[in-house]
Amino acid sequence: MDKTSEKINWEQLNAALASEETQSLHDLIEDWSFEEIAWAVSRLDEDDRSRFLEKLEPEEAAEILECMSSAQAVALVRNLEAESAASIVQQLPSNAQADLLGEMNATDAEAILESFSPVEAAALRILSAYSDEEAGGLMITEYLSYSDHMTVSMVVDDLRGNADQYRDMQVQYAFVVDARNTLQGVLRLRDLLLAKPSVQIRALMISNPLTVNDHTSLDELRQFFDDHDFLAVPVLSGESKLIGLVTRANLQTALADRHEGDYRKSQGLVQEELRSMPLMLRSRRRLSWLSINIVLNIVAASVIAVYQDTLSQVIALAVFLPIISDMSGCTGNQAVAVSMRELSLGLVRPSELMRVFLKEASVGLINGTALGLLISVVAYLYQGNGWLGMVVGLAMATNSMIAVTLGGMLPLLMKRLQVDPALASGPILTTVTDMCGFFIMLSLATAFLPYLI
Amino acid sequence: MDKTSEKINWEQLNAALASEETQSLHDLIEDWSFEEIAWAVSRLDEDDRSRFLEKLEPEEAAEILECMSSAQAVALVRNLEAESAASIVQQLPSNAQADLLGEMNATDAEAILESFSPVEAAALRILSAYSDEEAGGLMITEYLSYSDHMTVSMVVDDLRGNADQYRDMQVQYAFVVDARNTLQGVLRLRDLLLAKPSVQIRALMISNPLTVNDHTSLDELRQFFDDHDFLAVPVLSGESKLIGLVTRANLQTALADRHEGDYRKSQGLVQEELRSMPLMLRSRRRLSWLSINIVLNIVAASVIAVYQDTLSQVIALAVFLPIISDMSGCTGNQAVAVSMRELSLGLVRPSELMRVFLKEASVGLINGTALGLLISVVAYLYQGNGWLGMVVGLAMATNSMIAVTLGGMLPLLMKRLQVDPALASGPILTTVTDMCGFFIMLSLATAFLPYLI
Numbered sequence: 001m002d003k004t005s006e007k008i009n010w011e012q013l014n015a016a017l018a019s020e021e022t023q024s025l026h027d028l029i030e031d032w033s034f035e036e037i038a039w040a041v042s043r044l045d046e047d048d049r050s051r052f053l054e055k056l057e058p059e060e061a062a063e064i065l066e067c068m069s070s071a072q073a074v075a076l077v078r079n080l081e082a083e084s085a086a087s088i089v090q091q092l093p094s095n096a097q098a099d100l101l102g103e104m105n106a107t108d109a110e111a112i113l114e115s116f117s118p119v120e121a122a123a124l125r126i127l128s129a130y131s132d133e134e135a136g137g138l139m140i141t142e143y144l145s146y147s148d149h150m151t152v153s154m155v156v157d158d159l160r161g162n163a164d165q166y167r168d169m170q171v172q173y174a175f176v177v178d179a180r181n182t183l184q185g186v187l188r189l190r191d192l193l194l195a196k197p198s199v200q201i202r203a204l205m206i207s208n209p210l211t212v213n214d215h216t217s218l219d220e221l222r223q224f225f226d227d228h229d230f231l232a233v234p235v236l237s238g239e240s241k242l243i244g245l246v247t248r249a250n251l252q253t254a255l256a257d258r259h260e261g262d263y264r265k266s267q268g269l270v271q272e273e274l275r276s277m278p279l280m281l282r283s284r285r286r287l288s289w290l291s292i293n294i295v296l297n298i299v300a301a302s303v304i305a306v307y308q309d310t311l312s313q314v315i316a317l318a319v320f321l322p323i324i325s326d327m328s329g330c331t332g333n334q335a336v337a338v339s340m341r342e343l344s345l346g347l348v349r350p351s352e353l354m355r356v357f358l359k360e361a362s363v364g365l366i367n368g369t370a371l372g373l374l375i376s377v378v379a380y381l382y383q384g385n386g387w388l389g390m391v392v393g394l395a396m397a398t399n400s401m402i403a404v405t406l407g408g409m410l411p412l413l414m415k416r417l418q419v420d421p422a423l424a425s426g427p428i429l430t431t432v433t434d435m436c437g438f439f440i441m442l443s444l445a446t447a448f449l450p451y452l453i
Numbered sequence: 454m455d456k457t458s459e460k461i462n463w464e465q466l467n468a469a470l471a472s473e474e475t476q477s478l479h480d481l482i483e484d485w486s487f488e489e490i491a492w493a494v495s496r497l498d499e500d501d502r503s504r505f506l507e508k509l510e511p512e513e514a515a516e517i518l519e520c521m522s523s524a525q526a527v528a529l530v531r532n533l534e535a536e537s538a539a540s541i542v543q544q545l546p547s548n549a550q551a552d553l554l555g556e557m558n559a560t561d562a563e564a565i566l567e568s569f570s571p572v573e574a575a576a577l578r579i580l581s582a583y584s585d586e587e588a589g590g591l592m593i594t595e596y597l598s599y600s601d602h603m604t605v606s607m608v609v610d611d612l613r614g615n616a617d618q619y620r621d622m623q624v625q626y627a628f629v630v631d632a633r634n635t636l637q638g639v640l641r642l643r644d645l646l647l648a649k650p651s652v653q654i655r656a657l658m659i660s661n662p663l664t665v666n667d668h669t670s671l672d673e674l675r676q677f678f679d680d681h682d683f684l685a686v687p688v689l690s691g692e693s694k695l696i697g698l699v700t701r702a703n704l705q706t707a708l709a710d711r712h713e714g715d716y717r718k719s720q721g722l723v724q725e726e727l728r729s730m731p732l733m734l735r736s737r738r739r740l741s742w743l744s745i746n747i748v749l750n751i752v753a754a755s756v757i758a759v760y761q762d763t764l765s766q767v768i769a770l771a772v773f774l775p776i777i778s779d780m781s782g783c784t785g786n787q788a789v790a791v792s793m794r795e796l797s798l799g800l801v802r803p804s805e806l807m808r809v810f811l812k813e814a815s816v817g818l819i820n821g822t823a824l825g826l827l828i829s830v831v832a833y834l835y836q837g838n839g840w841l842g843m844v845v846g847l848a849m850a851t852n853s854m855i856a857v858t859l860g861g862m863l864p865l866l867m868k869r870l871q872v873d874p875a876l877a878s879g880p881i882l883t884t885v886t887d888m889c890g891f892f893i894m895l896s897l898a899t900a901f902l903p904y905l906i
Contacts, residue, residue: 035676035799042800067679069798160647172625172643190625190642194613223488226520231702249684252705259709260794263716267790268783274800275791275812283819286787293783294824297776298831304772305835311771318764318771319757322778322891323750326883329782330721330746334739337720338728341713345522346488347495347727359728366736371747378751382758430779438775 008040017048022055034067042072042276050079053088062091065100071272074103077112086115094141095250098127102137135221136214138254139235139244144174146201148184153197159189175234175242176205183234183242185209211236214243218258221251223346262340262422266333268293270423293427300325300434307442314452316383317445320375320392324399324441327371328433331400332407335360336425339411343421350415356408364404372397387451395441403433461493470501475508487520495525495729503532506541515544518553524725527556530565539568547594548703551580555590588674589667591707592688592697597627599654601637606650612642628687628695629658636687636695638662664689667696671711672799674704715793715875719786721746723876746880753778753887760895767905769836770898773828773845777852777894780824781886784853785860788813789878792864796874803868809861817857825850840904848894856886 009028016025029037041049041064053061053076065073065088077085077100089097089112101109101124109128113121123141130136144166146155155174159166176185185205195204211234212224224233225248232247264272268289273282304311304321311317339356342348348356376393380386407429411421445452462481469478482490494502494517506514506529518526518541530538530553542550542565554562554577562581566574576594583589597619599608608627612619629638638658648657664687665677677686678701685700717725721742726735757764757774764770792809795801801809829846833839860882864874898905 033676034680039799156646159643163647189646190612193609193642193646194616223486227487249701249705252702252709256705256709256712259712259716260797263712263719264790264794266716266719267786269787269790272794273791274798275795275809276800279815279819283816286784286816287820287823289787290780290783290820290824291827294776294780294827297779298828301772301776304775305769308768308772312765312768315761315765315768315771316758318768318774319754319761321771322757322775322887323747323754325775325779326750326782326887327743327747329779330743331739333720334722334743337717337722338726341717341725342727344713345727346492347729356728362732363736363739366732367740367743370740371743374744374747375751434775434779 008036013040014048017044017051017055025052025055034063037064038067038072041076042274046079046278049076050081050084053080054084058084058087058091061088065092066096069272069274070099070103072274072276073100075277078104078108082111083115086112090115094124094127094244095137095139097124098130098137099132102128102130130214132254132257133218134214135212135216135235135246136244138218138221138250139214139246140250141244143234143245145177145181145242146174146187148176148178148200148202148205150201151197152192152195152199152201152204155187155201156192156197159192173232173245175245176201177242181241183209183211183236183240186234209234212246213238218251218254219344219346221246222255225251259344265420265422266336266426268426289427296427296431297434300431300438303435303438304442307438307446310442310446310449313449314388314445316379316388317392317441319382320379320395320441321438323375324392324395324437325430325434327396328399328403328437329430331364331367331371332403332429332433333426335363335404335407336411336421336429339408340421340425343411343415348412350412353409353412356412357405360405360408361401364401367404368397368400371400385452387448391441391444391448391452395437395444398440399433399437402436403429406432461489466493467501470497470504470508478505478508487516490517491520491525494529495727499532502529503534503537506533507537511537511540511544514541518545519549522725522727523552523556525727525729526553528730531557531561535564536568539565543568547577547580547697548590548592550577551583551590552585555581555583583667585707585710586671587667588665588669588688588699589697591671591674591703592667592699593703594697596687596698598630598634598695599627599640601629601631601653601655601658603654604650605645605648605652605654605657608640608654609645609650612645626685626698628698629654630695634694636662636664636689636693639687662687665699666691671704671707674699675708676799678704712797715797718873718875719789719879721879742880749880749884750887753884753891756888756891757895760891760899763895763899763902766902767841767898769832769841770845770894772835773832773848773894774891776828777845777848777890778883778887780849781852781856781890782883784817784820784824785856785882785886786879788816788857788860789864789874789882792861793874793878796864796868801865803865806862806865809865810858813858813861814854817854820857821850821853824853838905840901844894844897844901844905848890848897851893852886852890855889856882859885 012028016028041052044052065076077089089100092100101112113124116124127136127141172189174187174189175183176187178184184202185207186209187201187205191204210228212221213236230248232245234242235244235246237243269285270289271285273285339348372393375396376389379392380389410425410429414421414424465481469481494505497505518529530542542553545553554565566577569577580589580594625642627640627642628636629640631637637655638660639662640654640658644657663681665674666689683701685698687695688697688699690696722738723742724738726738792801825846828849829842832845833842863878863882867874867877
């Protein structure tokens with residue numbers, strides 16, 4: 001990795017960016033990989049980033065955009081002149097175009113769409129309206145399709161004649177359609193090798209191919225590719241017209257994005273953040289979630305205020321309040337993570353609350369007891385009072401059980417309520433378990449107050 | 454989804470499993486998808502799971518194993534008779550075999566390896582020794598290779614003659630090797646369409662193809678597939694022999710696993726847990742991380758014990774201790790998540806601590822000030838004491854800044870120390886920021902004690 005930092009001569013780079021001509025930049029980055037270029041671009045200020053892209057050929061600029069995260073790419077394209085932006089976007093594959101336009105605001109997107117032909121623009125508007133969670137949002141629209149009355153030799157002639165253009169397509173299948181663009185079958189290109197030139201491709205094609213439709217969800221697609229050993233699946237619109245295809249690699253990328261997004265959201269980052277973004281945007285995105293959390297925290301801590309009298313008489317309890325709070329977060333979030341995983345593998349359904357409750361209650365009983373015993377010994381040693389140990393230990397054990405069962409069930413409940421479980425489970429969990437934990441410990445302490453003083 | 458629960462008749466299923474013959478099970482599951490079968494299997498007890506798999510054809514059982522997570526698959530195979538296990542494992546593709554054997558203990562793995570031919574077993578032992586984080590652990594060894602002096606017609610004859618066998622292979626390339634299995638070039642199968650039968654394939658192949666070696670890391674592979682629009686890349690051993698290929702889909706799966714693993718580990722699950730696993734195993738896996746955390750929590754809370762005198766005089770402070778602790782966790786973990794993402798995208802290098810420090814310090818200043826102001830107003834309203842507001846607000850602001858900068862830098866530091874950042878960042882962060890937070894608030898309170906009473 002560090003070869004790049006050595007390789008980059010920032011003075012030369014700045015000079016090349018400041019210069020009127022483009023050759024010096026081309027010479028400089030000639031032997032950089034696209035990823036090295038992307039890294040260097042992220043280290044420039046906004047104006048220099050635009051200048052950098054505008055000095056490249058649109059094809060090169062598009063390649064660089066493709067190895068960035070979409071948040072980065074959107075920010076970059078938005079800062080370009082509409083004309084340069086359009087010429088770069090035109091070089092991207094259709095699914096990348098749609099993603100990019102989908103994440104831009106309407107005005108910016110329209111400015112770019114104007115550079116496309118009306119037909120292309122209409123197609124892109126449709127594509128960018130699909131969410132990332134359905135087949136329409138994942139599919140690529142670069143595919144080969146042939147009319148069902150064509151012969152092997154006609155197809156081979158077309159392949160030969162357009163070899164250069166087709167070489168960039170990663171697909172090894174062609175689709176066979178009728179005059180109304182209804183899918184008739186799938187043709188493996190390599191099967192053309194084995195056939196006589198005069199045969200009609202409809203005799204060679206795999207008929208009644210399996211398909212998905214544009215609203216097929218990510219989970220259903222995962223199930224499809226788990227069940228079938230295919231590289232790609234055709235996507236049909238509502239009216240059974242062929243509109244694109246989803247490859248296994250498209251799906252894997254989308255699943256990787258979702259996993260990454262779940263982790264990010266569980267830490268309170270609703271949208272992707274990269275440190276090359278403007279400071280105020282980064283602060284604001286984080287602060288929105290933090291302000292909800294601090295309010296929830298204040299609500300939870302208000303339970304402590306209710307028991308101020310008990311606390312003032314047994315001040316040692318104050319030492320254990322943050323421990324109860326932190327540990328219930330830890331135990332509960334483990335159960336959240338297990339449920340998130342089982343949901344994504346299809347091993348648990350949102351309706352199976354009872355099963356999860358029983359499975360988690362048993363783990364909660366064992367681990368709660370273990371943690372409770374440990375903390376009760378510590379509390380006893382701290383003040384030499386066995387009753388204090390009992391109160392703290394009992395509160396820890398009970399609250400761990402609550403946290404574990406609640407943590408396991410929350411993602412299922414969120415899913416049923418159509419709330420994103422990655423985003424909402426954590427804050428709800430910690431608020432509820434903090435309140436329970438404070439309440440259990442302080443009400444137990446109040447009940448046994450004479451023995452604690 | 455719920456169609457499956459309706460579809461499954463558990464009584465019939467139990468009867469089919471108890472019966473001596475296999476036909477009734479086959480009839481029952483005839484129109485279930487592999488994923489539905491996997492779900493049903495996870496709902497059976499251990500013995501019935503084994504019985505289920507043993508009643509299927511090895512090919513079918515292998516398909517089902519392939520749509521399970523590896524933790525599930527290992528548990529299932531381990532409980533089978535060695536003989537059935539071996540016949541099922543033989544039906545898996547080579548990378549799945551190696552993964553499975555790599556995750557089993559040595560005795561179980563050897564029992565299965567004995568059923569393979571000595572040559573196959575030796576190859577599998579080598580494969581299963583590779584980690585999931587390098588090309589050797591991802592590659593598949595099912596590929597086509599032809600000697601460099603063969604002609605197009607010889608290759609086409611071979612393809613035609615073995616069409617059934619090759620149809621299962623997802624690869625659209627063949628490799629051209631010399632007599633010593635050194636890679637000479639890559640042949641696109643579809644280019645065979647365009648060539649004369651008598652041409653030698655060495656004239657048709659792409660010479661000097663790009664390759665990776667068996668120890669190429671996941672990050673380098675990601676960079677490779679970002680830079681090159683390939684579907685697959687050949688893998689060479691140390692001595693430049695062709696030993697396999699990594700497809701884009703293999704890589705995407707491995708990246709999705711890594712993202713999932715990072716999220717899981719950040720919640721304290723060192724190994725994958727599924728609720729179909731034995732209770733004690735699940736408890737133990739979670740408890741190991743919880744016990745470390747509770748000890749760290751006790752260490753952090755001991756700071757509170759030092760200030761017991763101050764606390765007993767200003768009992769209101771006890772309400773704010775858990776808030777300080779929770780919020781520093783929230784703010785810090787956001788920065789951890791951003792750093793994890795930037796590390797995985799290659800946008801930050803472990804050596805760039807200073808850059809991260811500056812970028813995070815500015816966010817920390819803004820968000821810390823905002824959170825500090827909010828909590829100081831709450832503290833003032835609670836007790837009507839402006840000095841309490843100041844002490845609590847100042848502690849919150851300072852500690853948020855510390856948490857954010859530390860959270861941003863920790864994953865980079867962990868990476869430099871070769872510790873897994875997903876696993877270690879969280880516990881270290883919360884311990885350090887809890888201690889700092891308690892110390893700052895309570896020492897400020899001690900300094901301003903006369904104004905707080």
